Amino acid sequence: MTRRREFNPDSYYHVVIRGNNRQAIFSTKEDMRELMRAFLHVHAxxxxxxxxxxxxxxxxxxxxxxxxxxxxxIMSLVNRRYSHSYSKRYGHLGRIYQKRFFAKEVASPYSLLVVSSYIHRNPIQTSTPMVKRLVHYPYSSFPLYWNEDLPAPPFLDRSILPALMPEPHEQTTDAYCQYCLKYRQNVEEDKHIEEMAPPEM
Structure with a gap:
């Protein structure tokens, strides 16, 4: 019997989903678009x-x-929608995810900064960096912080993280971006460095 997981409705969570056997299930531009569509569809x-x-x-x-x-x-609906799309597009049978999603409560302002920075730094913390500059990785929210003139999906709130920056940092988006670029982060999920081919850019 699967134990039901309880989540604090007032907290943010660091959520991770992996492909079954670490397979690349988000390797093309269309895969990335379909994953974003799944989030947009559920968010509506x-x-x-x-x-x-x-x-x-x-x-x-x-x-x-x-x-x-x-x-x-929410995660069940997002992952089910993407799984159906993936199976239809590739004629795939069977599950595509390794297991149920990992979720870790992020309970403090400082932890929100650390975890968000860790998430944004993923493309350069692989064994072989996928990009030279984080702003060049298109499948991340980092470019939307770097350039606030870019349109963002309705579920992204770009105001919270900059407002959490502690002294002596300024509470600005630019200061937050520099924080992400400067500090390498480790979080509970981080048990290894990923070995993978980069997705299509």
């Missing part, structure tokens, strides 16, 4: 806020807080 009916995301070729990270519905419900 079951609102949530995301502070940071990064889609890699065999897994993805998000820092998320549901507004009304449970985290389990």
């Amino acid at each position: 009916r079951y609102p949530f806020t995301i502070l940071a995301w990064c889609f890699m070729s065999n897994h993805y990270h998000i820092l998320i807080k549901p507004k009304q519905d449970s985290l389990s419900k």
